[in-house]
Each structure stands twice: as structure tokens, then as C-alpha cells.
Amino acid sequence: MSLAPRAVLVHRTTEYEELVARHGTHGQAAFFLASRGRDLEEVAERHRRTRRALAEVASAVPLTWRQTRVERGDLDRFLFGPEDVVVVVGQDGLVANVAKYLAGQPVLGIDTDPGRNPGVLVRHRARDAATLLAAALARDTGTEELTMVEAVADDTQRLVALNEIYLGAPGHQTARYRLGLDDDGGVVEAQASSGVLVGTGTGATGWLRSVWQQRGADLRLPGPTEERLLWFVREAWPSPATGTSLVAGELTADGRLRVTVESERLIAFGDGMESDAVQLTWGQSVRVGVCGERLRLVG
Known part of the structure; x- marks a missing residue:
């Protein structure tokens, strides 16, 4: 029964x-x-x-x-x-x-x-x-199937969020990592920044929108049910060892943003819940993209 x-x-x-x-x-x-x-x-x-x-x-x-x-x-x-x-x-x-x-x-x-x-x-x-x-x-x-974003680490840790996922250093210190797109012919850039933000169409009413208003004039915000994400690197720092050429873009359903840690500790958390974060250490990689699951919102 x-x-x-x-x-x-x-x-x-x-x-x-x-x-x-x-x-x-x-x-x-x-x-x-x-x-x-x-x-x-x-x-x-x-x-x-x-x-x-x-x-x-x-x-x-x-x-x-x-x-x-x-x-x-x-x-x-x-x-x-x-x-x-x-x-x-x-x-x-x-x-x-x-x-x-x-x-x-x-x-x-x-x-x-x-x-x-x-x-x-x-x-x-x-x-x-x-x-x-x-x-x-x-x-x-009547329900809406809202797109979500996921981050999957190479040790199988997984994080899902409705609005956005943030990857960076705890305590607002400089995050050091290598960033690239899986479908971009292997182009990878070493970066030092305030972190990386990857957001959905639902997140386009919040944190993602505030970054987009400053930086995303050439990118169209996704809709809540659209299988598309936007990503932004926050305050990338140019130096002889770090670049600023890969700082914004979009991810479609099959696209993935790959971040490889090059500092002692980075974290990834979703929707402001830093207490429930994925912990990442030197050399680990995490891939971020559209989640296969949806949020079923009634009405």
C-alpha cells in the first residue's frame, strides 16, 4: 500500500x-x-x-x-x-x-x-x-520546470542550486585557479580573482543580474525555464602569471565550465548557503553546468 x-x-x-x-x-x-x-x-x-x-x-x-x-x-x-x-x-x-x-x-x-x-x-x-x-x-x-545549476567535483562531491553557484576562496581572499570550457578546444587560463559566479534564469532576478548589469551587455539573460546559464569571473586580476581573457560567457545544456584549484582551499556553495559548501583543495577540478534535474514550481 x-x-x-x-x-x-x-x-x-x-x-x-x-x-x-x-x-x-x-x-x-x-x-x-x-x-x-x-x-x-x-x-x-x-x-x-x-x-x-x-x-x-x-x-x-x-x-x-x-x-x-x-x-x-x-x-x-x-x-x-x-x-x-x-x-x-x-x-x-x-x-x-x-x-x-x-x-x-x-x-x-x-x-x-x-x-x-x-x-x-x-x-x-x-x-x-x-x-x-x-x-x-x-x-x-500547471507547473514550471525551473532550470538548476550543478557543480560536480572530481572526487564525486556534487552541489545543486536554483539561482547560482559561487566558486571562490572563503573569507573573501583571492582565489587562484585555472579556468576553461570543455567545448573550447582546450583553452585554459590561470586566474586570480574574487571568484566565479554561474547563474540560472531564476538567479537573473538576484545576484547574477547585478553582475550582468555591470558586465554583461553582450549577453542575454536566460529565462527561468531555459537550459542556459551565464557565468562571470569577479574582479579578475591581470599579472605576468594570470590573465583576464576568459571572464564571462554562457553555457548551454551540454556545456561545462571547468575550474582547477591552484590554492590551498576553495569552496563552492549555492544560493547563499555557505554553510553547506563543497570543499576543494589544490589540484582538484570541478565542472559546472546545467543540472539534469528541475524544480517543479506549482503555479
């Missing part, structure tokens, strides 16, 4: 909860903010809106389903199942945070703070949860 569907409600600790945890009480947190010209009530109201939305979504889960909750900080220890429907209650970035841990499960994005969030990935309101959950498992439910 197959398992009943499970609604997995993904959320994150609110700013209010973080402040109270740091200062011990509501009053102490309020005093801390007041001493800096801020009002805790604004933060507390956002917290209340988030908790109301989470409670409304939880109450909308069908009675025949199972349900559970997972906080963003626990995602790397949570086991998603094939029968799950993932409901992200929060900001757009939270959808990106969970995407790397999924394998085709449908994802619903619930915006807890309309008007404050862009709503690119969290497109729905808590009041719509019952209708969306009922339709989530239907084959004809």
Missing part, C-alpha cells in the same frame, strides 16, 4: 525570534533596537504575519495527508520522500534554499509578506493553500 501524501512545510526563523533569542526577552530586544532608533513592533508584526500564514497553511492540509515542518537550518538533515508536497512559507530565497534537496517533488510558494517580497517564487497567499494542495498531485496541474 502506498503512503499517503505528506505536506512538508518549510519555514525559517523570523527576525523577531532571532532578536529575542540573542537578547533574552522581548523587552531587552525592544531596548536594543530603540537605542539604535528602531522600533521592535515593526519586526514583531512581520513575525505575527508569518506565524499566521504558517498556521493557516497547516490547517489547510487535507485530513488524509500527513504533515511535518522543517526549519531552513535543518534542511541538510531532513529526508524528503517521493510522496511529499513541499510548501515553502516565507520569502523567495527560501524556495531556492530547499530546491537543492529535492528530486522532482512539487513545490508551492506561499508569500507571508506581500508587497515586501518580490514574489517571484512565492506566488500564492496562505488562503489559497487548500486549493493548491488538492491540485498539487494532479498530472494536469
